[in-house]
Amino acid sequence: MRALFSCFIAVLLCGAAQADRIKDLSSVQGVRNNQLVGYGLVVGLSGTGDRAPFTNQTFRNMMEQFGITIPQGEDPRLRNVAAVSVHATLPPFSKPGQEIDVTVSSIGNADSLRGGSLLLTPLRGPDGQTYAVAQGNLVVSGFGAEGQDGSSISVNVQSAGRIPSGAIVERGVENTFSQGDYLTFNLHRPDFTTAKRMAATINDLLGPDAAYAVDAASVRVTAPRDPNQRVSFISVLENLDVTPGEESAKVIINSRTGTIVVGKHVRVEPVAITHGNLTVTIDNQLNVSQPEPLSEGETVVVPDTDIEIDEGDNRMFLFGPTVTLNDIVNAVNEVGAAPGDLMAILEALKSAGALKAELIVI
Template structure:
């Protein structure tokens, strides 16, 4: 009877240990090794096979590009005889990840730069992709996945999503590698995605506690220097993998982000406000107009006239005054503002007013 209970307790302890502390995040998700980064690529190309939705004849660079391509393929054409409504000039962009090897594939984004109506059904011709140094690192080609549609005539059009931008998953082959390798050494430098003194301190403490040595030292709020143990300096890969799997609880500033265009509000859990009273009320003005017909009596030689009848109604909702105490949490703030019937648009104005009153202990970011 005792053995099943002990087994159950051991399994519970293992699950709790594996889950890690609440709100914990791996180091690899909030920091990156200095020097390990992606590189942006760009190229100019042509998309062919469009069903009359390509660039118009007035797009001179598309016509010239098509003529030059045909001449490179051994076909001589006259510029005046070229119609490009099935062809579109595009800019192709991609990101070359770190440690990408020759022959691997990467995704590309294709964007129209002419007056094409849609890239649906098109195929990208061979397009070299260059880096900032002007060298070719990849070559893209293949059919586009647009995920949109656009149809119409002279009087009406129907459009869904954005038809002049498409993607080609795995559409580019890497032809040149970016020279980078982890050289044997004694130190590693990590950079935090969101610099914070508390987070970088917790990282250093977690690393030193795990390896039971003083290996990590915070240089500032955004960088951490780590000394590789002597027995792992020749092969730092295993040390980095063990290091980046450690869990810590990142910290951040209290922040409220509002987007007035969409009415979106995002609030962090550490948002606090001082004691403040918030009142909310709406003034509604309703004006309606109905036409009344005035009909004269028979044989009175009068005229039938239309007399407008205008009515106006003014109503104002009851203003609810809600008092929020000092240091309330984000849940209390949400419940209090919902109690007065505030819409997302109203919440934005309320937060701006609380910030102006000096009662909001958080950063207010307006997009």
């Protein structure tokens, strides 16, 4: 059998749903990450800094805090300093003194941050409060080289880097984990069947009415108030196995790469499909027309064009009333459709109402 496509095509053949742990299907409401952001300076660059006006302004403000005044109107011409944005993710239950990773990115026209060091930078949350401070030497994966003639080469991104454990947490973020008489599990993928099964699994362990599904995305569980008991309580629940509900029938097309994923339960009603290619070949040849001796004619170039048309010999295929995923794959193999042609076929099937699946183009 010929390959389905000349490029890579992924076909998702789902078997029976397998049980997953509750901790893999959901998260506890109120237990979440928090985003932090800050603005600072990276120093110690080897002439690859930026010349943005705000960089000079920031540098002046920093020097004034150390009691050094730079005369007005004087341009420091800093090529070893770059203005950067610093962002980090504050995990739930983070405590003061713990360390988190930070990412540093140039916001000016710096050529590279390699070899630079980030000066003390407050990291703030959406409420404007400082939750961590960052400082340290950058790790930059990219590098580049430039010749005297102006030629250059670069690998990866040189204007961004990371500082492992580069920020120290100064304050934690309050959450509702220890409040109230209930805990709520929020499903990563809302599904009524999964929510119902999760509630039933918890009730089988704790007794009837201990848990109930609020909607397709949330399951509420009665929980002890004592924090220590609540931790043990969640530790037991999150390791329970639940069989999630099966996904709805979907066909996903990546128009950029030609990748097509066909999920389980995809069906096609009786329909006939024909796929043919019209190939036009034009062959141009240039012939020289030479006049006879002693004639007053001129030598000219005469074009000779040969045109051939091939309509192909592809046949029409009929999908019966019990078409399965395997039937679709086999039929497309016989048609010999290219990735772009198959996308058109699937879209036509959907428009005709024959494709019983959600068609998603990404």
